[in-house]
Amino acid sequence: xxxxxxxxxxxxxxxxxxxxxVRRLPPPAVRLGYWLAVSLxxxxxxxxAFGLRPDxxxxxxxxxxxxxxxxxxxxxxxxxxxxxxxxxPDQPDWxxxxxxxxxxxxxxxxxxxxxxxxxxxxxxxxxxxxDFMCLxxxxxxxxxxxxxxxxxxxxxxxxRATNACLCGGLAAAALGAAALRxxxxxxxxxxxxxxxxGSVALLSVLAAAVxxxxxxxxxxxxxxx
Amino acid sequence: xxxxxxRLREWMVAAQQGDRLRYGQLLTAVLPILRRAARARWxxxxxxxxxxxxxxxxxxxxxxxxxxDPARPFVPFLLGIMRFRGGDAMRRYRRAxxxxxxxxxxxxxxxxxxxxxxxxxxLEAASLRAAIARLPSGQRxxxxxxxxxxxxxxxxxxxSGMTVAALKVATHRGLRALRRMMLGPEMxxxxxxxxxxxxxx
Numbered sequence: 001x002x003x004x005x006x007x008x009x010x011x012x013x014x015x016x017x018x019x020x021x022v023r024r025l026p027p028p029a030v031r032l033g034y035w036l037a038v039s040l041x042x043x044x045x046x047x048x049a050f051g052l053r054p055d056x057x058x059x060x061x062x063x064x065x066x067x068x069x070x071x072x073x074x075x076x077x078x079x080x081x082x083x084x085x086x087x088x089p090d091q092p093d094w095x096x097x098x099x100x101x102x103x104x105x106x107x108x109x110x111x112x113x114x115x116x117x118x119x120x121x122x123x124x125x126x127x128x129x130x131d132f133m134c135l136x137x138x139x140x141x142x143x144x145x146x147x148x149x150x151x152x153x154x155x156x157x158x159x160r161a162t163n164a165c166l167c168g169g170l171a172a173a174a175l176g177a178a179a180l181r182x183x184x185x186x187x188x189x190x191x192x193x194x195x196x197x198g199s200v201a202l203l204s205v206l207a208a209a210v211x212x213x214x215x216x217x218x219x220x221x222x223x224x225x
Numbered sequence: 226x227x228x229x230x231x232r233l234r235e236w237m238v239a240a241q242q243g244d245r246l247r248y249g250q251l252l253t254a255v256l257p258i259l260r261r262a263a264r265a266r267w268x269x270x271x272x273x274x275x276x277x278x279x280x281x282x283x284x285x286x287x288x289x290x291x292x293x294d295p296a297r298p299f300v301p302f303l304l305g306i307m308r309f310r311g312g313d314a315m316r317r318y319r320r321a322x323x324x325x326x327x328x329x330x331x332x333x334x335x336x337x338x339x340x341x342x343x344x345x346x347x348l349e350a351a352s353l354r355a356a357i358a359r360l361p362s363g364q365r366x367x368x369x370x371x372x373x374x375x376x377x378x379x380x381x382x383x384x385s386g387m388t389v390a391a392l393k394v395a396t397h398r399g400l401r402a403l404r405r406m407m408l409g410p411e412m413x414x415x416x417x418x419x420x421x422x423x424x425x426x
Contacts, residue, residue: 008280012252015287021243022291088292089305156292159309 028084028091031152035080035145039172042144043179050137050183065181068109072178074102076145079171083149086164087156096163099170106174110197135199137184142176142203150214161212169207173200230254233299241290252283255303259283259311262304267315274318281314282307356406363387364399371396 025031059065079099085091149168153161177196233254239247259279267275285306293302357365357373370381371392378389387395 008256008276008283009253011280011283012249012256015283016245016249016252019240019243019245019248022241024241024294025291027294027296089289089309090297090302091305159289159306 025156028081028088031084031156032077032081035148035152035171036077038148039145039175042148043141043175044182046141046176047179047182053183053185055185056182064109064113068106068113069178069181071102071106071109072174072181075099075106076171076174076178078102079167079174080145080149083153083164083167083171084156086160086167087153089159096160096167099167099174103170103174107197135195135202137180138173138176138196138199139203140176141179142172142174145175146172146207150211154214162208165211165214166204166208169204169211170200172207173203176200176203229298229300234295237290237293237299238295241293252286255286256283258300258303259307262307263311266307266311270315270318274315277318278307278311278314282311285310352407353403356403359406360399360402363391364395364402367392367395368399368403372400 026034053059078101082096082098085095146168149172153164153168177200180196233251236244236247236251236254240251256279259282260275263270263275263278263282267278270278282303286303289306293299357368360368366385367381367387370376370385371378374381376384378392381387381392382389385392
């Protein structure tokens, strides 16, 4: 849209004349709370629907299981917070990088498990098998969180929509992957690394690619809220 | 960095509640801030591009007014919108500039845009018709038949009843008289005071 110089004052008069009240949006931390309130029960419901893994009690005694799970959860929380911040014009850029820290912890935990497998079982521990369950399971576990993010971001998508969608996709997929650990018994660390994190990465990139069309509302004429 | 005017925040909160007067005050107050910030951010941009970015920012501010949190300062919110939405406008402007030629840089006297390249032709034709009307009747008749109607000498002779030789003489004299009337005696090649009034026999 181009307006010749001198018409800006007329634009201001038009905007002011068409003003209607708006409901203020809650801060990102509050919206993160809304998102968790919807998403955590939904992800847990998916886990219970599939049936908890039989060795869950034993795994809960392992620190590695807790660390990897906590890293996945932290990635989801940080990514959702980053998504809400990304859509606000006055939030600093560094907040968009927040999910990288827990994501690196998650990757590091899985990488360490891979090295342990390599040192104990040798190269045979890296036998690659296909685990097609991961992608749809993570997508299913992350579906409600993703839908909740779309609804929350649609009310706020002002700027950095692609960044917000990338972070939002990561949040939903990481939460789906965290839930997956409760009901899916992975065979080897390398499989988790490839199939679970691969699925998370794929879903995140997909969200960044197409999410913008979902969260960006069509431009409205001045005067509409 | 100087502290921002606290009224901006108050006006924005009032605008969120639908106060048109305060909103108008807010937009008027931020206009110089936006223009200054745009010039600082895009020093190479021309005036029209700066104004375009400013207006795009005002439109985006209007659409994003629900996002403002009164617990935070207003100017960073405003400049954040300019950074993203004004930046979009500036990129559009640059892309358009790379593939389009602004029409106002074409010289106003260029012939490329003219459809009538001989605008005085009509005036000259009228002058010529007036000069022909002032010719003696014999010369006028000869010019009309041989030059305007483009008849051959034989056809003109048959039409007018004049001999071919008389037509030739009358046409020659008529043309010479017209030349004097249209161009003046010097340009016509002789100091003649007026049209030749000798009719052809």
